[in-house]
Amino acid sequence: MSSKIFFFDLDGTLLNKEKIITPATMEALRRFTEAGNHFCINTGRAIDSARAVYNGLGLDFKGSYLCGSNGTEIFSVDDEKYVYKTGIRLELVPKIMDLAAEYDMHCHTYNETHIVSRWNGECMDYYRRVIKTPLIVADDVMQYIVTPPSKMIAIELHDHEKQERFRMALQEMVGDELTLLYSNPYYMEIFPSIAGKGSAVKRLADYLGIPVENTLAAGDEQNDLSMIEAAGCGIAMINGTDVVKASADVVTKEDNNHDGLAEFILGAI
Numbered sequence: 001m002s003s004k005i006f007f008f009d010l011d012g013t014l015l016n017k018e019k020i021i022t023p024a025t026m027e028a029l030r031r032f033t034e035a036g037n038h039f040c041i042n043t044g045r046a047i048d049s050a051r052a053v054y055n056g057l058g059l060d061f062k063g064s065y066l067c068g069s070n071g072t073e074i075f076s077v078d079d080e081k082y083v084y085k086t087g088i089r090l091e092l093v094p095k096i097m098d099l100a101a102e103y104d105m106h107c108h109t110y111n112e113t114h115i116v117s118r119w120n121g122e123c124m125d126y127y128r129r130v131i132k133t134p135l136i137v138a139d140d141v142m143q144y145i146v147t148p149p150s151k152m153i154a155i156e157l158h159d160h161e162k163q164e165r166f167r168m169a170l171q172e173m174v175g176d177e178l179t180l181l182y183s184n185p186y187y188m189e190i191f192p193s194i195a196g197k198g199s200a201v202k203r204l205a206d207y208l209g210i211p212v213e214n215t216l217a218a219g220d221e222q223n224d225l226s227m228i229e230a231a232g233c234g235i236a237m238i239n240g241t242d243v244v245k246a247s248a249d250v251v252t253k254e255d256n257n258h259d260g261l262a263e264f265i266l267g268a269i
Contacts, residue, residue, distance in 0.1 A: 035140035087148025198226025
């Protein structure tokens with residue numbers, strides 16, 4: 001019988017409000033992976049941040065994978081190597097930064113080791129309260145970006161209409177080459193349209209030789225929609241947004257603070 005793979009969003013899904021996995025859910029994951037199944041974090045965070053979470057939670061499941069930056073990066077924990085990686089064309093990066101400046105919008109990107117931005121301040125402070133990746137602030141970000149970055153992110157904490165104006169202007173500039181979507185009310189993710197969490201589900205399942213019907217995915221926000229729709233079983237957290245719950249095959253009875261996923265993990269064994 002073919003093994004299964006379970007894809008998890010982090011915040012609001014696998015992690016509770018304390019940013020940990022509670023004991024009942026951890027035990028369910030242990031039993032699921034010991035049965036020969038695969039565990040995968042599928043997150044908007046970059047791989048270095050996803051690895052920090054994986055290691056910081058004390059996870060050690062054989063056959064684990066990390067899908068980062070909304071499906072632009074897929075990383076094998078066991079082999080310590082990327083199995084897939086794409087990014088935003090280098091020539092677009094300064095153009096997006098220029099447009100962000102025009103709209104008074106915080107925007108940053110990443111290289112292999114750092115967050116890279118023209119701006120510091122309130123939005124960056126808010127972002128880095130959870131994301132501990134070191135920061136480079138420079139007027140010329142391209143001196144620190146040598147390969148296509150996995151994603152960019154625009155943050156606005158107070159004026160969503162301003163952020164929407166920027167989104168519409170950016171969409172007009174990049175067309176269908178890049179996807180722009182909100183991972184929460186403040187963060188707009190910018191990444192190649194060939195990626196996305198849903199494409200990561202299909203790409204990793206194919207890489208492992210797992211049929212799509214043996215894939216499960218759980219999430220709570222807009223950027224989880226594609227993986228919930230792509231998986232054989234798409235699970236929405238009861239604390240998730242209405243559009244996510246409407247798109248899922250099932251909705252958890254309990255939220256992320258009360259082991260909402262544990263019964264689904266055990267049920268997939």
